[in-house]
Every structure is written in C-alpha cells, then in structure tokens.
Amino acid sequence: MVNPFAKMGLESSDRETPTANYDELVAFRAKAVELGLPSPATAALIGWEWLQRETGIFATFDVSHFRPKERPNMVRVIDAKTGSESWIPLFDPETEVALYPELMTELDEIKRNRTGGLMLRRDWGSKGPSPTWPQPDVPDFTHMSRKVKQVIRAAELRDELSFASFRHGDLTETGDAELTDREILAQSRHTTVKVLPRCVKRTTKQIATGTKKRRASRPKTDQMSE
Numbered sequence: 616m617v618n619p620f621a622k623m624g625l626e627s628s629d630r631e632t633p634t635a636n637y638d639e640l641v642a643f644r645a646k647a648v649e650l651g652l653p654s655p656a657t658a659a660l661i662g663w664e665w666l667q668r669e670t671g672i673f674a675t676f677d678v679s680h681f682r683p684k685e686r687p688n689m690v691r692v693i694d695a696k697t698g699s700e701s702w703i704p705l706f707d708p709e710t711e712v713a714l715y716p717e718l719m720t721e722l723d724e725i726k727r728n729r730t731g732g733l734m735l736r737r738d739w740g741s742k743g744p745s746p747t748w749p750q751p752d753v754p755d756f757t758h759m760s761r762k763v764k765q766v767i768r769a770a771e772l773r774d775e776l777s778f779a780s781f782r783h784g785d786l787t788e789t790g791d792a793e794l795t796d797r798e799i800l801a802q803s804r805h806t807t808v809k810v811l812p813r814c815v816k817r818t819t820k821q822i823a824t825g826t827k828k829r830r831a832s833r834p835k836t837d838q839m840s841e
Contacts, residue, residue, distance in 0.1 A: 633775040635784035646770035652738045662782040670695035673745040674754040676734045704819045714826045798825035
C-alpha cells in the first residue's frame with residue numbers, strides 16, 4: 616500500500632516538507648520540556664493530533680475553543696488557511712475514553728490558569744503571544760521558529776526538520792494506520808485532495824474511529840506520558 620501523504624509538500628512551494636516520525640515527535644517534546652519550553656512541546660502535539668498549521672495553533676487557538684461550557688467534550692479547531700472550522704470530539708462516543716489523553720491533560724492545565732486569550736504563549740521574554748504581527752492579520756513566526764530549531768538541534772534530531780514537519784508526520788500516520796478516505800478527510804479537514812475522492816460528509820464518528828486507529832498504530836512507548 617502506497618501512503619499518499621508520505622512525501623506531501625507544502626502547497627506554496629515545490630520543496631517538500633521533511634516529515635517527522637512519531638519517535639521524533641516524542642524526542643522533540645521531551646527536549647522542549649527539559650529546556651523549559653513547554654509551549655512548543657504542546658504545540659507540536661496539537662499539530663500532530665489535529666493536523667493544525669502554525670497560524671491555527673499559535674495565532675488562532677483560543678482558550679475558549681477548548682472544552683467550552685456548551686460543548687465540554689469537544690474542541691473547536693479553525694483552519695486559518697481556509698477559514699473552515701470543525702468541532703472535534705475529545706472522547707470516544709461509544710466508550711467515553713479520552714481520545715487525546717496527553718494533549719487534553721496539558722491543555723486542561725493551561726486553561727485552569729487562564730480566563731481567556733490565546734491558548735499558547737511564549738515561555739520566554741515577555742510571555743506574550745508566540746507570533747508578532749508586523750501587519751494586521753499577518754502573523755510572523757520568526758521567534759517561534761528559532762526556538763523550535765533550538766529544540767530540534769538540542770534533541771539531536773535531523774536538522775532539516777521544522778515545526779511543519781510534525782503536521783506532515785501526522786498526515787503520514789493517517790496513511791500508515793490505513794484510515795479510510797473519509798476518515799482521512801475528516802481528520803485533516805480537507806474538502807478534497809488530489810489523491811482522495813471528494814468528502815461527502817464529515818462526522819464525529821469518523822474522527823473518533825480514525826483517532827483510535829492512529830493511536831493503535833503507534834510504537835508502544837511510555838515516553839509521551841512521562
């Protein structure tokens with residue numbers, strides 16, 4: 616079976632985005648926490664689990680989007696590129712087991728100490744938002760990218776990796792886990808891609824089923840929860 620996402624590149628460039636694997640995600644997160652940079656660690660996991668781009672994670676994801684009172688078992692994910700949004704279930708609707716236990720624990724802890732605003736903020740300097748806005752609606756991720764590269768090198772990972780590599784690694788995982796076309800589209804929130812048929816209807820059941828398949832395909836390790 617050929618994985619259609621294994622070598623997917625950025626849409627805006629002919630240069631392929633290097634794809635991180637799950638072990639590299641674990642190593643990156645562990646090193647980021649060790650360096651006192653928990654925000655990039657959590658951000659990388661958001662990119663992996665919810666296939667979010669930098670803008671969606673650092674410039675759009677608000678505290679109010681995660682487990683709001685009216686939908687305490689869901690998270691609102693906005694695609695900053697397309698403007699589309701989805702409500703992603705945080706628990707398996709059949710067993711009520713958490714679908715993203717590590718990520719939910721981290722976000723619950725962040726939200727516990729926040730009343731509003733962006734979910735992720737800098738772990739350094741002014742502790743403000745990760746991006747800057749040299750122009751309205753045009754976030755600049757230069758500072759964040761430098762911190763990510765610092766962690767990548769400290770963890771002795773491939774120097775070609777970037778923050779986008781984790782999102783692309785997640786897309787690869789959906790193929791490796793043998794998700795159906797509809798499950799991949801539901802997970803990624805694409806309405807159509809060249810290698811997949813048009814998505815007819817996206818459901819929370821598809822997302823939950825796809826998440827369980829992906830988690831089952833991962834290497835057995837306790838590192839992520841440490």
